[in-house]
Amino acid sequence: MTEEIVIAKDLKKHFHTSRGTVKAVDGINFSIPEGEMLGLVGESGSGKSTVAYTIMGMYRPTAGEIHFRGQDISREARKRPKALKKEIQIVFQDPGSSLNPRRSIKQILELPLKVHGLLTNKSGTQQVERLLEMVELPLDYMYKYTEAIGGGEKQMVAIARALATNPSFVVLDEPTSALDVSVQAKIINKLMQLQKELKLTYLFITHDLSLMRNVATRVAIMYLGKICEVASASEFFRNPVHPYTQMLLSSIPVVSEEEEQLKPKKVLSRGEIPSPVNVPPGCSFHLRCPVKKEFCSQDDPEMVTVGEDHIVRCHLFS
Amino acid sequence: MSESLLEIKNLHVGFDIYGGHLKVLDGVNFAVGKGEKVGLVGETGCGKTTTMKTVMRILPIPPAKVRNGEVFYKGKNLLRVNLRKVRGVKGKGISMIFQDPTAALNPVFTIGRQLMDVVRYSTGADRSGDKIRNRAIGALKDVAMPDPERILSNYPIQLSGGMRQRICIAMALVTGWEFLIADEPTTSLDVTIQDQVLRLLGNLIEEKGNSTILITHSLGIVREWTDRVYVMYAGNMVEASPTKELFSKPLHPYTQGLMKAVPKLTGEGMAEGVTGRIPNYLTPPAGCRFHPRCPHVMPICEKERPPFFDVGDAHQVACFLYKE
Amino acid sequence: MTQNSLPTFWSRKREGFGRGWYKFSRNPLSMVGLSMILLIAFLAVFAPFVSPYPKHAGVFVNFAEASQPPSLRYLFGTDVFGRDILSRIFFGFRFSLMMGAVVLCLVVPPGVILGLIAGYFKGSWVDTVIMRITDIFVAVPPLILALAICSVLTPNIFNAMMAVSLMWWPWYCRLVYGLSSSLRNEFFVEAAELTGAGRVHILFKEILPNCVSPIFTKMSLDMGWVMLIGATLSFVGLGVQPPKPGLGTMVADGRIYMPDQWWITVFPALAIMIVVLGFNLLGDGLRDLFAVEEV
Numbered sequence: 001m002t003e004e005i006v007i008a009k010d011l012k013k014h015f016h017t018s019r020g021t022v023k024a025v026d027g028i029n030f031s032i033p034e035g036e037m038l039g040l041v042g043e044s045g046s047g048k049s050t051v052a053y054t055i056m057g058m059y060r061p062t063a064g065e066i067h068f069r070g071q072d073i074s075r076e077a078r079k080r081p082k083a084l085k086k087e088i089q090i091v092f093q094d095p096g097s098s099l100n101p102r103r104s105i106k107q108i109l110e111l112p113l114k115v116h117g118l119l120t121n122k123s124g125t126q127q128v129e130r131l132l133e134m135v136e137l138p139l140d141y142m143y144k145y146t147e148a149i150g151g152g153e154k155q156m157v158a159i160a161r162a163l164a165t166n167p168s169f170v171v172l173d174e175p176t177s178a179l180d181v182s183v184q185a186k187i188i189n190k191l192m193q194l195q196k197e198l199k200l201t202y203l204f205i206t207h208d209l210s211l212m213r214n215v216a217t218r219v220a221i222m223y224l225g226k227i228c229e230v231a232s233a234s235e236f237f238r239n240p241v242h243p244y245t246q247m248l249l250s251s252i253p254v255v256s257e258e259e260e261q262l263k264p265k266k267v268l269s270r271g272e273i274p275s276p277v278n279v280p281p282g283c284s285f286h287l288r289c290p291v292k293k294e295f296c297s298q299d300d301p302e303m304v305t306v307g308e309d310h311i312v313r314c315h316l317f318s
Numbered sequence: 319m320s321e322s323l324l325e326i327k328n329l330h331v332g333f334d335i336y337g338g339h340l341k342v343l344d345g346v347n348f349a350v351g352k353g354e355k356v357g358l359v360g361e362t363g364c365g366k367t368t369t370m371k372t373v374m375r376i377l378p379i380p381p382a383k384v385r386n387g388e389v390f391y392k393g394k395n396l397l398r399v400n401l402r403k404v405r406g407v408k409g410k411g412i413s414m415i416f417q418d419p420t421a422a423l424n425p426v427f428t429i430g431r432q433l434m435d436v437v438r439y440s441t442g443a444d445r446s447g448d449k450i451r452n453r454a455i456g457a458l459k460d461v462a463m464p465d466p467e468r469i470l471s472n473y474p475i476q477l478s479g480g481m482r483q484r485i486c487i488a489m490a491l492v493t494g495w496e497f498l499i500a501d502e503p504t505t506s507l508d509v510t511i512q513d514q515v516l517r518l519l520g521n522l523i524e525e526k527g528n529s530t531i532l533i534t535h536s537l538g539i540v541r542e543w544t545d546r547v548y549v550m551y552a553g554n555m556v557e558a559s560p561t562k563e564l565f566s567k568p569l570h571p572y573t574q575g576l577m578k579a580v581p582k583l584t585g586e587g588m589a590e591g592v593t594g595r596i597p598n599y600l601t602p603p604a605g606c607r608f609h610p611r612c613p614h615v616m617p618i619c620e621k622e623r624p625p626f627f628d629v630g631d632a633h634q635v636a637c638f639l640y641k642e
Numbered sequence: 643m644t645q646n647s648l649p650t651f652w653s654r655k656r657e658g659f660g661r662g663w664y665k666f667s668r669n670p671l672s673m674v675g676l677s678m679i680l681l682i683a684f685l686a687v688f689a690p691f692v693s694p695y696p697k698h699a700g701v702f703v704n705f706a707e708a709s710q711p712p713s714l715r716y717l718f719g720t721d722v723f724g725r726d727i728l729s730r731i732f733f734g735f736r737f738s739l740m741m742g743a744v745v746l747c748l749v750v751p752p753g754v755i756l757g758l759i760a761g762y763f764k765g766s767w768v769d770t771v772i773m774r775i776t777d778i779f780v781a782v783p784p785l786i787l788a789l790a791i792c793s794v795l796t797p798n799i800f801n802a803m804m805a806v807s808l809m810w811w812p813w814y815c816r817l818v819y820g821l822s823s824s825l826r827n828e829f830f831v832e833a834a835e836l837t838g839a840g841r842v843h844i845l846f847k848e849i850l851p852n853c854v855s856p857i858f859t860k861m862s863l864d865m866g867w868v869m870l871i872g873a874t875l876s877f878v879g880l881g882v883q884p885p886k887p888g889l890g891t892m893v894a895d896g897r898i899y900m901p902d903q904w905w906i907t908v909f910p911a912l913a914i915m916i917v918v919l920g921f922n923l924l925g926d927g928l929r930d931l932f933a934v935e936e937v
Contacts, residue, residue, distance in 0.1 A: 043508035044479070056836055077836055085838040098829040102851035115838045143654055150595065151362065161833070180361035180535055185579040185591030192588065207509060210581040214588050237583065251513035252583075253538025255565060259583040269510035272464075272478055336664040 003069070005169055005201045006055070007031040011064035013047075013054050020277045024050040026225035027064070029303075034168075037195065037202040039216030039233070041209060041248075045276050046222040048205045049093075052173045055203070056090050068169065086116050089162035093174040095154030099146045105132075105157055106142040112164040131160040135190060152183030156190070163194065171203045176211070188215060209252055210259075213237050218309075221245050224276055224284040227303075231310040240264060241306055242314050243289045283315065291316065322349040322390070323497060323529050324373070324412075329387030331365075331372055333599075334380065340599035342368055344553040344607065346387070347626065350497075350529050357540035357561065358533045359576075360550035363596050366533050369550075370499050372397075374414055391497075413495035417502035419482035423474040429485055430454060430470030433492070440493035457488040462518060480511035487519060498523070498530045504539070516543055537580055541565050546632070549573050552597050552607040558626070559633040569635045571612045606638070614639055665931050672927020678920030686735035693729035699887050709903050719905035721896065723885075727905065730887035731913045737888045738917055741803055741872040742865040748807040753814025754857060758845045760815070761822025773819065776812040784809045788871065792880035799872075799888070802881040806871050810864070817860060821853045855932035863925035866918035873914050889914050 013025040025047040032038045042048040053059050055066055057077030066074045068088065073080055092098035099108055109131050110124040120127065129139055135156040146154050155175060162170055172191070176184035192215060195202060204216060212219050213233060220230040221244065229242040240246050246264040254260055271288040274280060280287050286296040293315060301315045331343040342365050350356045360366045371377045373389050373396060389396045391411065416422045424432060433454040451470075458466035461484040474482055483503060490498060500519070504512040520543055523530050532544055540547055540561065547564045549557040549572065557570040568574045575592035594611035597603050603610050609619040618638050626634040627641055666672055690696045694717075704724030712719040718727035760772035779787075791805035825831060826849065834848050873890030875881035882888025884895065889910045896906030 043510060058832060058836070082838050085836060090833070090836060092829050092833065094829065098833050100830040100834075100848055100851070102854075103847070107847075111834060111839060111843075112837045115840075153595075161837075165837075181537070182361060182576060182579045182591040185581075185588055188581075188588050189590065208581070209509075210583050213583055213585045214581045234585065237585065247510060251510045253536060253542050254583055255537050255541055255577060255580050256582065256584075262583050269513050272480065273508060273511065275478075336661045 003034050004031045005034045005069060006203065007065075007067040008051075008055070009065040009067070011051070011054065011066060012062045013050050013059055014062045017277070022276045023225050023279055024276055025054065026279075028222070028225075028227050030220055030227070030230065032169075032201055032203060034201050035195070035199055036217040037204050037215060039212040039219040040203060040205045040222060041207060041212055041219060042222035043207055043248075043273060045224060045273050047225040047276065048222050049173055051222075052090065052171045052203065052205055056088065056171060082116070086112075086165040087167050088169050088171070089165065089167040090171040090173060091155070091158050091162050091175045094178055095151060095158045096146070096178075098158055099154055099161075101146050104143050104145055105149075108157065109142075109161055109164060112161060116165055118165065127164075131164055134163065134194070135160045150183075151179050152187060155179065155187055159187070159191065159194075163198065163200075166198070167200070169201045169203070171205070173205045174207070175204075177206065177208070184211075191215075209237075209249060210254065221248070224274065224279055226284060226313065228285070228314070229310075229312045231307070235307060235310050237262070239307065239310070241310075241312050241317065243267065243291055243316075244285050247288070247290075323352050323354075323392060324348075324350045324531075325390040326369065326373070327388045327390070329369065329372065329389065330385040331368055331377070331387075332383050332385055334383065338600050339383075341602055342553050342599050343372070343387075344602070345623070346550075346553065347555055348548060350531060352529055353527045354546060355523060355530045355532065355544045357544035357547040358531055358550060359535065359537060359540050359547060361535055361576075361596070363552075364550045365553040366550050367501060370414070370501060370531070370533065374412065374499070411495070412497045412499065413490035413493055414499045414501065415483075415486050415490050415503045417505050419479060419486045419506070420474065422486050423482060425474055427473075428470065429472055429474065429477075433457065433470070433485070433489055436489045437492050453492060454488075457492045458485070460491060460522065461485070461488045463488070478511075479507050480515060483507060483515055484518065487515075487522075491522065496528055498528060499533070500530065501533045502535070503532075505534070505536075512539075519543075537565075537576060549576075552602065553599070554607055554623075554636060555626070556608065556636045557634065560631070563631070563633055567633075569629060569633070569640060570608075570637050571614050571639075572608050575611075575613075606636075662931060666927055669927050669930055671923050672930065675920050675923025675925075675927055678916060679924055682735050682917055682920060683739065685732045686739050689729075689732040689736060693726075693732040695726040695729040696733075698725035698729045699733035701885055709899070709906075711903075712905055718909040719903075721892075721906045722899070722903075727892070727909050730892060731889065731910060734887045734889040734892060734910065734913065735917070737799060737882050737886070738869045738872065738914075741799065741806070742868045742921075744803050745807050745810060745868045745872075746861055746864060748803070749811040750814055750857070750861065753811040754818050754850070754853070757815040757818025758822045758849060758853075761819045761824075762826050762841070762845060762849065764819075764823040764826070772815070776815045776819075779809060779812040780816070782809065785871065785874065788875060789878070789880065792875060797880045797883060799876075799882045799886075802872060802875045805875070806868055810868065813864075814857070814860070817856060818853055821856060822849050825849045825852055855928075859925055859929040859932065862921055862928050866921035866925075869921075870914065870918055889917075 008028060008030050011025055011028050015022040015024060028051065030038060040048045040051060050059065054061055057075065057080055060076045061074045065072055073084060077085065106128050109128045113119045113124050113127055128142055132139055132141060137153060137156055141149065176187050179187065194200065206212060216233045218230065218232050219236045221228050221242065223244050229240070229245050240249055247267040247269050250263050250265065250267045251269050254263065267290055274287065282297040282299055283301055286292045289296065296315050301313050301318055303311050303313045304318050306312050306317055326346055326348040329343050329346040333340040333342060346369055358366050372384060375396065384397060434450050437450045437453045454470065455466045458469055463469050463481065463484060504515055507515060516539065532540065534540060544561050547559055547561050548555050549570060551572050557564065557573050564573065568577050572592065578589040579591045581588060592611055597607055605621045606619045606624050609615045612619065616638060624636045624638050626636050629635055629640050685692060702723065702725055707720050707724040708722050710716055710720040716726050716728065718731065720726055756772050760769045763769050787809045788805040791808065792801055795801045831844060831848050834844055872881055873893070876888040876890030877894040879894065882891045884891055892910035893907050899906050
């Protein structure tokens, strides 16, 4: 049984604002075995990015725990041991803002090496070259600045930066959402290849279900801070049971007839996505749910198992 | 075949920058008939927004330069018309919706103020305040906004992205448009909201029988919402076809590469993307601009630029593979 | 891949400079500003060699030629001591430029560093302490502060520079505070912090490089203002002392002879105006240069 590298236990992150408490993440549980990719899917307000940031330590968890290789790391990054920062890395969504426009690519890639004392000689040129080769970027990019290179290439630099310290766990926060489809294919392929070669574990966050279908080992879908459904990738798409999952799947535009057949029958999406400041009472999805029952507006459902390695949080199944 | 409402002929547009001249649009040909929903698909940097900005005459003229070509709208060459007359056309004839609704709305004015401003300017004559207000509310109702009267006094920041985009659509509607250019209208929206907004837009267009250009880089959206598609690469139109046929039989190697690169729900794994990068517009490749990345490149591709070849019912491809 | 294929340090610097120059030179007004400044700097540096009567800049009297209107011999006329005004203006530029340069050198480093720190720790006691101190200095009307200081100490250009510095640094602190506090939330700063980079690195290698453009723009515009304040101090007798040819001093000396011997005051005043204008145009040009390009 492969070791579970990352475990989240009843993780909560609430933000207190003048307009009320934003329950961005409200009690989620998941675990990721080594070498696997957990796909976390959701729309805006679902809390998926907050999950990523809390795991990284950009936020302090309001409640609950995060475990990494058995160690409890439920703290802000500042309070975490430096060695941990080598092991857990993140690739942000927008490479334009996650790379400093005033630093050359060489400086950007050298930083993690410098910080963790991994530079083998004064100038990190050779190590930077190796990193550029790893993501198939030309070596003369070392001295370029980000304004001179395209979006896909910037993201490759961000990936190289994340992998510079040989981490074991990488959080990918919508790494290709801002990119064109042909560039996305290249980057995803590179990420999968590197995962195999370097035995990486990924938490992949996205809103693109078609992409998830092809890369994730398991998929979890989030709505307003809670996980609605978790299943292995094939099971998730073969047999989606949560009404929100079905709504999401039936809304995605596809490019072929065969895919159309695979979509659940059209669950017309309706209503607005509520803000996590006013989470509806009971099941947070009931206001938009086409099959809601009376008790859905009163009680919050619990997670139940509906199949092998397939859990759902919905009154229809409890 | 319906007569073209908008026709772009051989458009060449470039930009002057440090180091030379970017030859972006390299002979673009494009036509939209009355009542047609045309999709324009292409990746970042291919020139689709530049093309539309040229039509709307909102290109920043230096550094941009229209080197050649014509844009006919209802028979008139928009590029030759006096700028002031064009504004008349823009307001009443052609409307545009942009990608980022947050940027398109002024954050310091209420929705009502902005919407009513549009009504006032586009209908010309000064109508009474009440009539304008009612027109605005009517437009909001047309786009299925809940509680339109309250929305009028809200600020953009109080509304969600989907609502903001619907307001932009409402603003485009009140001008009595005959022709709508929607530039990536749903890219910044969530998938479920995107579905709602596109359905809404589709219904409105059907009702009025108006012509639309839907610009996007999402092939899936194009498949569901358009009648005809143009595929654009590096400043050239490379394929034009009725939508169904493009998806059942994509002909241009670039189109085929794009189709393959889209992740499929069927779960067959990620295909390879299209190898290479988009060309540098300072020194674009000679001949066919796609040839350095083409898996089927032939010697002629490096020398001559392929024109559109007819390959069937209204299906044209700019590729020497299909030269009769 | 050999080292030869990588661009060298100097070729990269040249490329960056070329690109900047291209953009800058597109704006005719910036070029005007730059030319004016270069000309003035040249005149100031080489004053002893290019001025027609270099000795007139020091202690010199020639009552025979006193109060002469502008002529071919004395292009801007002479003052009551018979000194050539044109030459004195060239030497006057020296004081002006020196004042501007020294004040900015004194003011920018501490202002920027304090601003960086306060912005990074926005919301904490560090921020409060630094910014409230800044507020105190900003609250005092600048000229009053300078006058107060100068009148207590011996009036000379050195003390004038100290006084102006004391009231100028808060503006850099505020400018950089605003930039730093918004930049610290950028993802690239987060990324560096998550990697484990220390605070010094973040402040100086991540945040500061993104502040450089507004700082330089402000410096260029400030040169004009500092010089103007310096001239004002000289005008009221607290800066450059006679017989030294400070531009403000010259304006002050000549005002009692207005309007008959107008040239004694007007030409130095025009000289001040030209210097300030030049730096303003240059500053505008720099601001446009650093503005984000859209193509």
